[in-house]
Amino acid sequence: xxxxxxxxxxxxxxxxxxxxxxxxxxxxxxxxxxxxxxxxxxxxxxxxxxxxxxxxxxxxxxxxxxxxxxxxxxxxxxxxxxxxxxxxxxxxxxxxxxxxxxxxxxxxxxxxxxxxxxxxxxxxxxxxxxxxxxxxxxxxxxxxxxxxxxxxxxxxxxxxxxxxxxxxxxxxxxxxxxxxxxxxxxxxxxxxxxxxxxxxxxxxxxxxxxxxxxxxxxxxxxxxxxxxxxxxxxxxxxxxxxxxxxxxxxxxxxxxxxxxxxxxxxxxxxxxxxxxxxxxxxxxxxxxxxxxxxxxxxxxxxxxxxxxxxxxxxxxxxxxxxxxxxxxxxxxxxxxxxxxxxxxxxxxxxxxxxxxxxxxxxxxxxxxxx
Numbered sequence: 001x002x003x004x005x006x007x008x009x010x011x012x013x014x015x016x017x018x019x020x021x022x023x024x025x026x027x028x029x030x031x032x033x034x035x036x037x038x039x040x041x042x043x044x045x046x047x048x049x050x051x052x053x054x055x056x057x058x059x060x061x062x063x064x065x066x067x068x069x070x071x072x073x074x075x076x077x078x079x080x081x082x083x084x085x086x087x088x089x090x091x092x093x094x095x096x097x098x099x100x101x102x103x104x105x106x107x108x109x110x111x112x113x114x115x116x117x118x119x120x121x122x123x124x125x126x127x128x129x130x131x132x133x134x135x136x137x138x139x140x141x142x143x144x145x146x147x148x149x150x151x152x153x154x155x156x157x158x159x160x161x162x163x164x165x166x167x168x169x170x171x172x173x174x175x176x177x178x179x180x181x182x183x184x185x186x187x188x189x190x191x192x193x194x195x196x197x198x199x200x201x202x203x204x205x206x207x208x209x210x211x212x213x214x215x216x217x218x219x220x221x222x223x224x225x226x227x228x229x230x231x232x233x234x235x236x237x238x239x240x241x242x243x244x245x246x247x248x249x250x251x252x253x254x255x256x257x258x259x260x261x262x263x264x265x266x267x268x269x270x271x272x273x274x275x276x277x278x279x280x281x282x283x284x285x286x287x288x289x290x291x292x293x294x295x296x297x298x299x300x301x302x303x304x305x306x307x308x309x310x311x312x313x314x315x316x317x318x319x320x321x322x323x324x325x326x327x328x329x330x331x332x333x334x335x336x337x338x339x340x341x342x343x344x345x346x347x348x349x350x351x352x353x354x355x356x357x358x359x360x361x362x363x364x365x366x367x368x369x370x
Contacts, residue, residue, distance in 0.1 A: 033348060036302070036339035037351070037353075038302050038337065039335060039354045041356070043282070048316065049274065049319075052201070052274065053271055054198050055270070056269075057196065057198075058193060059193075062162050062164075064158065069178040070096065071093040071174075072174065089160055089188065112139055165193050165262065166188055168188065170187055198221065199254050202253050209276055209277075221255040225269075234258075240254075283330075283331065285335050297313045301335055305348075314326040314327040
């Protein structure tokens with residue numbers, strides 16, 4: 001009996017081992033629930049802005065020329081100086097003009113006396129009407145020449161036609177100029193810089209929007225230079241061209257910018273943003289919370305039971321680091337703002353509530369969504 005028991009026990013153990021090898025696990029280990037951060041959209045009053053690249057231009061630009069030729073006697077300004085309207089810039093030698101004026105004065109005096117005698121003779125009918133008219137015409141010509149010679153004397157003083165910043169002088173004292181309207185006759189240039197223009201081009205749709213919003217917003221423009229991070233300069237749109245360019249479909253527009261310290265120079269480039277709407281209340285979320293699905297923009301939201309859903313969005317511009325949502329969300333929606341890559345539509349997630357700040361940063365409040 002003892003000898004038979006051992007083989008039977010061994011066989012039983014072998015069968016038990018084979019059964020254990022073929023046994024399946026009762027249940028796989030459960031996967032952890034993905035964790036995401038959610039926040040309600042931030043409600044804030046915003047204004048839509050359109051951005052452009054443009055260039056500054058002087059509000060006035062004048063080429064200074066002498067109206068009469070002559071010898072330049074003196075230069076009365078320093079290159080780059082700020083001058084006032086009427087300020088003396090150049091002096092020409094006035095002696096030839098003064099001599100011509102003296103001769104014209106003498107001729108005019110003789111013609112006037114001759115006419116006065118003719119008036120007396122005409123009263124006595126001692127002179128014909130023809131002779132009287134001739135002496136009056138001679139006096140008129142002499143007076144006209146006298147006025148011209150007086151102008152020649154005035155033209156020996158070249159003054160600033162406008163207030164502004166003068167360029168460098170093109171000629172020095174001691175040179176002889178002819179006076180004229182050609183480019184070679186320019187003595188210097190003056191640009192008015194207390195107010196400057198900022199020129200840019202806008203599309204037809206933008207022009208229509210600005211015209212409709214002009215009464216509400218006033219066409220406000222903010223500008224920053226290429227080395228500036230903030231929009232430091234402000235102005236108002238004061239001009240739009242009278243026609244749209246047939247080739248580009250754009251229209252030339254201009255903003256008037258105050259430049260009291262003269263820092264802005266004509267020819268500088270700048271980046272401008274134009275107020276494209278009046279202020280309105282908008283919902284805002286971080287731009288990283290907006291997901292592109294083809295041409296459509298969507299946001300992932302979490303329901304009270306933890307299920308992930310999708311909401312199509314109509315988005316606007318970025319303001320203060322946050323994306324404006326024109327439609328598609330409500331204030332009560334819990335938008336996934338962190339951990340989107342771990343969320344799948346229809347799946348269940350563990351949501352942690354956060355707060356969207358105006359600087360587009362997230363502050364965890366360690367509060368679980370119920």
